[in-house]
Amino acid sequence: MRLRIARRVNRKTVRDERRVTVREDEVSMRTRLRELRAKKGWSQAELADRLEVSRQSVNAIETGKYDPSLPLAFRLARLFGMRIEEIFEED
Secondary structure: OOOEEEEEOOEEEEEOOOOEEEEOOOOOEEEOHHHHHHHHOOOHHHHHHHHOOOHHHHHHHHOOOOOOOHHHHHHHHHHHOOOHHHHEEEO
């Protein structure tokens, strides 16, 4: 049996060839990214350029529609001189 996993906000969808099962076991996260970006005086586009991602990605992270990959979370932490846990908190 082959499984394909797709991430969704606050839910995990596991698909196989016969059925789709949705589990509500993901942890909800809160981000301080908008606040930190504002303190630096950066627009979403400026932050996106520094991170080498799209402005839409920054917006999706700020609004909680997207959780960043681990490498991106580390880049954010380095950019702001903080630990990942200081930027992203469990809801």
